[in-house]
Amino acid sequence: MTRHRLPRELFQALLANVEQVIQGQTTALRKVLAALASDGHVLLEDYPGTGKTTLAKALARSIDAQFKRIQFTPDLLPSDILGVSIYNQREQAFEFHEGPVFTNILLADEINRASPRTQSALLEAMGEGQVSVEGKRRRLPELFFVIATQNPVEFRGTYPLPEAQMDRFALQFTLGYVTPEHEVAILSAQADRHPLESLAPCLTTVEVLTLKAAVRQVRISEELKRYVVDLTNATRRMAGVQLGASPRASLALMKAAQALALFDGLDFVTPDQIQEMAVPVIAHRLALEPQAKFSGTSAAGIVREILKTTEVPA
Numbered sequence: 457m458t459r460h461r462l463p464r465e466l467f468q469a470l471l472a473n474v475e476q477v478i479q480g481q482t483t484a485l486r487k488v489l490a491a492l493a494s495d496g497h498v499l500l501e502d503y504p505g506t507g508k509t510t511l512a513k514a515l516a517r518s519i520d521a522q523f524k525r526i527q528f529t530p531d532l533l534p535s536d537i538l539g540v541s542i543y544n545q546r547e548q549a550f551e552f553h554e555g556p557v558f559t560n561i562l563l564a565d566e567i568n569r570a571s572p573r574t575q576s577a578l579l580e581a582m583g584e585g586q587v588s589v590e591g592k593r594r595r596l597p598e599l600f601f602v603i604a605t606q607n608p609v610e611f612r613g614t615y616p617l618p619e620a621q622m623d624r625f626a627l628q629f630t631l632g633y634v635t636p637e638h639e640v641a642i643l644s645a646q647a648d649r650h651p652l653e654s655l656a657p658c659l660t661t662v663e664v665l666t667l668k669a670a671v672r673q674v675r676i677s678e679e680l681k682r683y684v685v686d687l688t689n690a691t692r693r694m695a696g697v698q699l700g701a702s703p704r705a706s707l708a709l710m711k712a713a714q715a716l717a718l719f720d721g722l723d724f725v726t727p728d729q730i731q732e733m734a735v736p737v738i739a740h741r742l743a744l745e746p747q748a749k750f751s752g753t754s755a756a757g758i759v760r761e762i763l764k765t766t767e768v769p770a
Contacts, residue, residue, distance in 0.1 A: 463667050464719065473514075480635055480641075481507070487627055487736055492668075497601065497626055501607075502605075502630045513563070519659050528565060529566075534573065534576075537577045539558070541553070557587060564578065564604035565604075571615060622741060626708040674723060675723060680769060681710065699743035713725045727769065731763055734762075735759045
């Protein structure tokens with residue numbers, strides 16, 4: 457008889473499996489897995505070649521689930537993502553052909569290379585787990601997780617994501633460059649073939665859904681809920697901030713902290729998990745005033761300042 461693995465064991469198995477391919481990025485992987493387990497989506501912004509696409513593929517291969525990739529380009533249309541109805545002459549009727557959004561794990565590669573109209577095709581899918589095509593609503597799978605990558609906005613041929621789209625991503629962060637030691641290990645690992653080729657699933661779709669259900673059971677006190685709200689509310693009053701974090705940010709921060717607490721072997725949230733997730737959850741949702749940008753102020757810096765000045769519950 458197969459023993460059912462505990463939620464924390466599921467997380468550890470998934471982390472260890474992905475780390476066979478992605479080395480030296482444990483902190484980033486914690487964030488990605490926290491988003492997966494807390495019903496969120498992830499936006500990775502970094503320079504080309506830092507492993508964004510490889511991370512998404514490694515995660516997808518680690519779960520026995522359906523995976524699809526969309527390469528965003530300027531000529532990509534919403535129907536290329538959602539699907540389209542095609543007339544079947546034999547049946548004398550239109551048949552709907554599902555687009556790549558109908559999957560469990562979706563890699564939206566270089567999302568900011570497509571037009572805003574095409575980017576917005578993902579809004580309903582990410583926010584409500586459904587899409588509306590030709591006046592009909594179609595449900596997406598229960599496990600639906602988007603990892604989007606984007607090049608830095610100063611790159612040519614990019615369209616900045618609108619605020620509404622940014623708000624749909626639970627977390628946004630960069631991978632950054634690994635240490636020279638880890639980079640040497642990457643060269644050695646890929647000398648003969650890519651480690652992705654031999655990566656096998658270590659979790660089933662059902663186990664991922666079990667992990668997500670366990671996250672929702674992690675306790676968070678009323679004092680810590682207020683702490684979460686105090687952090688997001690402070691962004692709406694900070695000088696230089698044109699648009700502060702929405703209530704959706706508070707919800708995402710609470711859920712991500714619950715996931716981290718579970719991963720850390722706790723059945724309750726502590727301030728540490730909230731503080732660890734505050735910048736990747738809140739910063740990308742802030743719109744700064746032009747003068748603040750020109751003076752070198754960053755959204756991440758504002759969130760760090762709020763963390764320093766907001767009283768932590770005892």
